[in-house]
Amino acid sequence: MSIKSYEELDGMALDVMREIGSIGTGSAATALSALVGDTIKMTVPEIQIKEFNDAIDHLGGPEDIVAAILVQMSEDVKGTMLFLLRMDFVNAVLKRILGKEIENFFQLHEMEISVLTEVGNIMLSSYASAISTLAGMDIHLSVPAIAVNMLGGILAVPMAELGYETDQLMLINGKLILGNEKHDSTILMLPDIESLNKLMNKLVGGYDQQE
Amino acid sequence: MINKNSKEIKVGIADMKIARQEGVLITHALGSCIGITIYDPMIKLGALIHIMLPEATGAKSSSVYKFADTGIKETLRKLGAFGGRKNRYICKIAGGAQMFAGGGAAGALGHIGERNAESVKKVMQEEGIRIQKQDVGGTTARTMLMDVSTGEVKLRIIGKPEIIL
Numbered sequence: 001m002s003i004k005s006y007e008e009l010d011g012m013a014l015d016v017m018r019e020i021g022s023i024g025t026g027s028a029a030t031a032l033s034a035l036v037g038d039t040i041k042m043t044v045p046e047i048q049i050k051e052f053n054d055a056i057d058h059l060g061g062p063e064d065i066v067a068a069i070l071v072q073m074s075e076d077v078k079g080t081m082l083f084l085l086r087m088d089f090v091n092a093v094l095k096r097i098l099g100k101e102i103e104n105f106f107q108l109h110e111m112e113i114s115v116l117t118e119v120g121n122i123m124l125s126s127y128a129s130a131i132s133t134l135a136g137m138d139i140h141l142s143v144p145a146i147a148v149n150m151l152g153g154i155l156a157v158p159m160a161e162l163g164y165e166t167d168q169l170m171l172i173n174g175k176l177i178l179g180n181e182k183h184d185s186t187i188l189m190l191p192d193i194e195s196l197n198k199l200m201n202k203l204v205g206g207y208d209q210q211e
Numbered sequence: 212m213i214n215k216n217s218k219e220i221k222v223g224i225a226d227m228k229i230a231r232q233e234g235v236l237i238t239h240a241l242g243s244c245i246g247i248t249i250y251d252p253m254i255k256l257g258a259l260i261h262i263m264l265p266e267a268t269g270a271k272s273s274s275v276y277k278f279a280d281t282g283i284k285e286t287l288r289k290l291g292a293f294g295g296r297k298n299r300y301i302c303k304i305a306g307g308a309q310m311f312a313g314g315g316a317a318g319a320l321g322h323i324g325e326r327n328a329e330s331v332k333k334v335m336q337e338e339g340i341r342i343q344k345q346d347v348g349g350t351t352a353r354t355m356l357m358d359v360s361t362g363e364v365k366l367r368i369i370g371k372p373e374i375i376l
Contacts, residue, residue, distance in 0.1 A: 053223040062239035063354060065369060070311050106370055145311035150369060152240025153352025156224060156263060159308050160243055161266045162322050163277060167225070 006168040008201070014047050016203045017189075021045040021172045022042040024127035025185070029176065036096040042185065045174035052159050055127045055169045059084065059186060062152030063107050065192055070145045070157065073128065074162045077199060079191035080158045083120040084142025084151075089176065096178075103112035105148045117146045121206065129186060130171055135202040139201045158190050159188055165193045213258050219356075225277035227260040227286050229293065230359040237356040241306035243324035245279065245331050245347070246355035248303045249340070251295040257359040258286050260363040264323070270359030272315060279330040279368075287338060303364045303376050304331055305355045307347040324348065344376045 003009065009017070023045045029042040047057070056062050067085040085093075090108075091101045097115050102108060108116070121144045122141065132139040147154050172187040191199060221226045222238040229235055234347040236259035238246050243263075250257040260282050263357065267278035287297070306313055307324035328347045335342055354367040355376075364376040 052225065056224075056240075063367075063369075068311075131262075147310045147312065149242070149310055149350075149351035150240035152224070153242025153244075153308065153310055156240075156242040156244050157323070158223065159261050163225075167274060167277075 003200060004182050004193060005166040006170050006196070009049060013148055013200055013204050014049075015170075016200075017047045018045060019130050019168070020048060020176070020203070021127075024130035025123075025172070025174055025187070027124045028126035032119065032176075033183070035119065035122060036093060036178070043175040043177070043179040045172045045185075045187075048173065049168050049172045050171060051167055052155070052169065053076075055171060056152050056155055058117070058171070059155075060086075060142050060151055063151060065149065065153045066151050066154065067105065067116055067146065067148045068154045069117055069124065070147070071124050071128075072142040073195075075138050075140040075180075077131070077135075077139045077195040078189050080161050081124045081141075081190065082154075082158055082188040083123045084154075084186040085116060085120065085128065085186075086184060088109050088181075090116060090184070092178050092181055092183060094142060113146060113148075120144055120146070123187065125165055127189070129143070130197070131199070135199055137198065137202060155188075160187055162190055162192065220325065222259045222261050225263050225274045226259060227276045227281075227282060229256070229258045229286075229289060231256050231293065233360045235356055235358050236366045237354065238255055239354045240308045240352045241355060242301040242308055243306070243327060245304055245324075245327045246353070247286075247331060248301075248355070248357045248364050249281065249290060249295075250301045250357065250359075251290065251298075251299045252301060252362050253299050254294055254359055255359060256290060256293055256295050257357055257360070259355070259357055260286050261328065263325045264330070272354040279327060280334050283334045283338065285330070297338070297340060300340050300351055301362060302335060302342050305346045305353050305366055305376060308349050308351055308353070310350065310352065312350065346374075346376055368376070
């Protein structure tokens with residue numbers, strides 16, 4: 001039987017997603033370390049499937065101001081991926097790369113935006129490349145797009161993209177560790193349902209054979 | 212003025228709430244989504260809808276309020292059952308922004324807000340309801356609230372003072 005929505009992913013499928021998450025975020029942390037010139041580690045992420053409104057409540061308030069980097073996946077896996085950057089992590093990165101910190105998101109100018117876009121891009125492309133390697137599927141990523149705005153409005157973008165198929169999001173939550181600091185990290189991995197089935201067949205196997 | 216003591220009734224994404232006489236209907240952080248208020252001033256009956264997509268055609272989802280067409284129609288049916296009359300309705304809309312900038316992904320996903328706004332306007336026109344005020348498009352999220360005791364609609368946008376729509 002094929003999967004019709006994210007919530008139909010079973011324990012084994014979620015374990016596989018967590019494993020991919022761990023490998024993906026691990027390689028992302030290594031790549032980020034090189035960019036910021038400081039060791040970055042990442043905890044083993046948790047995979048959560050949440051209904052739209054629950055996802056926003058889980059990640060903070062709908063009016064919380066965050067930065068987000070979005071890429072579209074194409075080729076064998078289609079869909080979107082999004083990386084959320086909260087203020088404390090934004091400052092941890094800016095401090096190390098540009099030697100400055102900001103007090104609010106309105107102080108983000110061209111240079112800062114470009115650094116954050118690159119951080120998000122590294123995060124998401126390391127992640128996508130881990131999945132691509134493990135599943136033996138080609139994943140092409142678009143040029144990253146950035147938004148600095150209310151959390152609710154930002155998350156509604158990938159939700160709308162998936163909205164004709166499902167009411168849930170797949171969240172990959174972990175902690176990024178820089179020195180003594182721990183920062184929340186959230187990646188949204190949102191293949192369309194057809195791609196999700198393809199991925200699960202490759203990674204878990206048996207989803208098509210169970211009919 | 213929106214009465215600060217008035218009870219806030221939260222409207223989620225792909226959701227709709229109706230209130231009568233009192234209460235503040237509020238929906239947070241409309242990005243590419245559209246918030247639609249419909250108010251019957253004679254009986255102080257108000258609804259706030261938070262739609263996410265233009266049309267329900269071909270959708271596998273069961274949520275009527277996710278879509279402009281089915282969401283508005285179902286809301287009008289319910290308002291009618293509460294005694295609301297189309298010829299008295301005051302309708303205001305907000306949202307439909309393009310949230311992401313600067314990449315391939317922004318282009319492909321960016322038009323959803325615009326399409327949402329077009330669909331809402333089309334459905335309202337078909338229903339014969341005039342949209343009295345609107346604040347749509349742009350690049351920023353909006354929180355929309357309506358005080359049902361007065362029909363006043365307000366918008367909150369980051370970095371800007373609250374505006375009355």
